[in-house]
Amino acid sequence: MVVGTWVVATVGLYFNAIHEQGMAMIICLPVAVTAWVFGFRGALLAAAVALPLGLGILTLGSLDVGDVLREPSMLVGHVMTALLGLVIGYLSTLRGRLERETQLRAQSERAAVEAEMGAHLARADRLAIMGTLASGVAHEINNPLTYLLSNLEFAQDDLLQLRDAEGVDPKLWERLRIGIDESREAVERIHKITSELQLFVRDHPGTLRFVDMVEALGASIKLARHKLRDGTEVEARLEPVPMVRGDGGKLTQVFVNLLVNAAQAIPEGRGHGRIVVTLGLERVEETSILVTVSDDGQGMSAEVVSKIFEPFFTTKPRGVGTGLGLSVSASIIRNHGGELECDSEPGRGTTFRVRLPTFGDAAVSVTPSEAASPPPNPQPRVAQSLTAVGS
Ligand SMILES: Nc1ncnc2c1ncn2[C@@H]1O[C@H](COP(=O)(O)OP(=O)(O)O)[C@@H](O)[C@H]1O
Ligand SMILES: [Mg+2]
Incomplete structure (x- = not known):
């Protein structure tokens, strides 16, 4: 599009020159378009190119450079064209920067949301796997645990009957009692944990x-x-x-x-x-x-x-x-x-x-x-x- 407008303007200028009219304002169009497309730097370049190009084309037609330059509207037109180009170029650069910033912000927000969702899903997966594993292990542990608990209860009862028997060392008896009591407490605690773990199993x-x-x-x-x-x-x-x-x-x-x-x-x-x-x-x-x-x-x-x-x-x-x-x-x-x-x-x-x-x-x-x-x-x-x- 940019090249097209430059070509149109060049051809237009050339015909103007042939008909000896010297209308240089036609160069406005490619300068404005270049400025809009390429931003501020493009506008500077276009403004710099427009003057020699315009003069060149007009001379290539039948106009005399001296006559053209002496025409006050020619210089005013060029200054105005350059100014217009710069304003448009500035606006275009600003718009581009704004778009890029918005895009970057949207990208980083999306990345943050995705990362959070990923972490959330990974955590949910981990918990689900742990739950299944834990309830399976709890189930396996519960049977031997029940034997252990009932054997400890028997041992406790037997020990009580042995307390006053002859030949029993009271110190040894007390150590055994404490050992069995503590074992029973520990087993009951394991039982409490495994029963709670089994609740991870899905509802029937x-x-x-x-x-x-x-x-x-x-x-x-x-x-x-x-x-x-x-x-x-x-x-x-x-x-x-x-x-x-x-x-x-x-x-x-x-x-x-x-x-x-x-x-x-x-x-x-x-x-x-x-x-x-x-x-x-x-x-x-x-x-x-x-x-x-x-x-x-x-x-x-x-x-x-x-x-x-x-x-x-x-x-x-x-x-x-x-x-x-x-x-x-x-x-x-x-x-x-x-x-x-x-x-x-x-x-x-x-x-x-x-x-x-x-x-x-x-x-x-x-x-x-x-x-x-x-x-x-x-x-x-x-x-x-x-x-x-x-x-
Ligand atoms: N109402 C509460 N106020 C303060 N802390 C709490 C409350 N409820 C739970 N918690 C915290 O959450 C932890 C886990 O709770 P929970 O899963 O019930 O295990 P537990 O009660 O066996 O520690 C607790 O240890 C405690 O730090
Ligand atoms: Mg609790």
Whole structure:
């Protein structure tokens, strides 16, 4: 296009010169186009080329250079052409820079999003593999563990009968007793870990029921109550919601986990603490329910929050935490087609949010016989407020 405009202008100038008109303004066109296409530097070059080229062509026609140069409109025209070219060239350079910057920004944003998604997927994959592996290993360990535990129980009983027998060295007896007691404690701990690990196994469709969330949360609060410290209150604000399709037992386990974590986050000896449990419909999209469990405990740093859903991550002393509660809970909620989120601030407290699809949108598999039976209507309930004080 640029070459074309220069050719047209040259031919135009030549015809002007033949007809002895000397109109040099026609050179405006290629200068402007060159400036627009090649930017500021192109404009400088075009302005520099335009004057000798114009004069040359006019002389090649029949015009006398002296006459042309003496024509005031000729010089004014060239200056104006050059200025116009420079302005256009400047604008074009500016536009190019802006486009490049926007492109670069978009590229780096896309790269950041892709990297984040990649990391997220890799983490999800890793967790899924670990979950499958862990539940398999747990299953294999559980059988020998049951033998070990019952043999240790027999040994404990036998040892008790030996205590007053003749010829038994009391020191030796005591050492044996301590050894067997500690072994039993260790085996029970392994058993606790393996049982929690087995919960990674996916829900079986046969276990799905319609779960009344008010009931499930009430039961969870009762179960968790013995873990509450003195002076810790649990307030439950439970609104009536439609049934959720799932495994009530496992959902209860999730809420107990969240409540026990909340209770353990309230420092011992503080004397007061508050845990609030809410249930309601999701405000934005009313096809899912939202359960929140908030505490005013010690909270967590961003670094801790980023690891809490990893299996075996715990900040609690040995014997108190297994680090499995939240990873198992997240897996259960995922298997119900929901999500588990956490917000926390060090020193202020923590809120866990559980979203679950209500019936009709449940992303869990449904067996044909269950799908055929109509869901029981959710019983309208009066919003319930329940306060439990830790024993
Ligand atoms: N409500 C909470 N407040 C503060 N920290 C929490 C809370 N819930 C969980 N955490 C942190 O997350 C970690 C992992 O929790 P979890 O998976 O339940 O394992 P565990 O309770 O056995 O340590 C805990 O060790 C704790 O550091
Ligand atoms: Mg826990």
